Amino acid sequence: MRWWRILGLAAFAGVAATGVVIARAERRRRAYTPGEIRERLRARHAEAVAAAEAPRGTATR
Numbered sequence: 001m002r003w004w005r006i007l008g009l010a011a012f013a014g015v016a017a018t019g020v021v022i023a024r025a026e027r028r029r030r031a032y033t034p035g036e037i038r039e040r041l042r043a044r045h046a047e048a049v050a051a052a053e054a055p056r057g058t059a060t061r
Helices: 002-030 034-053
Strands: none
């Protein structure tokens, strides 16, 4: 039965680590100002449009 205890502790540690990762990502996401988010979205959109308009067989990077 000892392995059940070890498995339970490992699962608990995994859940805690996942929570930490999610919290960090959320803090990083909220650190952007609305203007920065708008700029990033416009830049990503421009890249997507340029990639879609590029002739086939031509690498964009």
